[in-house]
Amino acid sequence: MREAIRLARIGLSEGQTPFGACVECNGEIIASAHNQVFAGNDSTAHAEIIAIREAESRLKSIDLEGCTMYATTEPCPMCFAACHWAKIKRIVYGTSIADVRALGFSEMTIPNTIMQEMGGSTMEIIGGLLLEENLSLLRDWADIPNRKIY
Numbered sequence: 560m561r562e563a564i565r566l567a568r569i570g571l572s573e574g575q576t577p578f579g580a581c582v583e584c585n586g587e588i589i590a591s592a593h594n595q596v597f598a599g600n601d602s603t604a605h606a607e608i609i610a611i612r613e614a615e616s617r618l619k620s621i622d623l624e625g626c627t628m629y630a631t632t633e634p635c636p637m638c639f640a641a642c643h644w645a646k647i648k649r650i651v652y653g654t655s656i657a658d659v660r661a662l663g664f665s666e667m668t669i670p671n672t673i674m675q676e677m678g679g680s681t682m683e684i685i686g687g688l689l690l691e692e693n694l695s696l697l698r699d700w701a702d703i704p705n706r707k708i709y
Contacts, residue, residue, distance in 0.1 A: 562591055580628060580629060582611065584625060589617050590610045590613035591613075606631075626648065629651050634671060650671060652687075653688055654693045655670070656670060656671075664709065665709065
């Protein structure tokens with residue numbers, strides 16, 4: 560999670576939103592990213608999506624079974640679905656969708672637990688890891704004048 564936070568801070572310094580993610584398999588981080596929505600003019604360039612693409616490329620497989628996704632914030636429905644389809648076994652996140660929605664992001668307020676239930680997923684979901692560090696990241700972003708938001 561600390562690597563995801565570090566990457567999110569790099570993203571902040573580059574004018575991106577405060578989100579980072581890492582894919583861990585067998586105790587090793589095999590992929591990591593920060594949001595690049597504005598850098599690439601790509602509304603799907605969320606940290607989790609980029610990390611999944613990188614992990615699948617590295618493993619030469621779309622099957623990430625046994626891997627864990629660490630994300631600074633609870634994955635949005637798009638990112639959760641990508642984790643589900645990649646067969647990621649566990650999502651561990653810091654802040655919740657409600658936390659970022661309170662800052663003005665147009666997040667769909669569908670918690671991962673509801674997505675899990677709707678999709679029949681057996682994925683383990685753990686929230687609140689390093690919560691204060693992740694909340695600090697969001698506060699730092701909120702303090703940036705003229706910050707971009709989507």
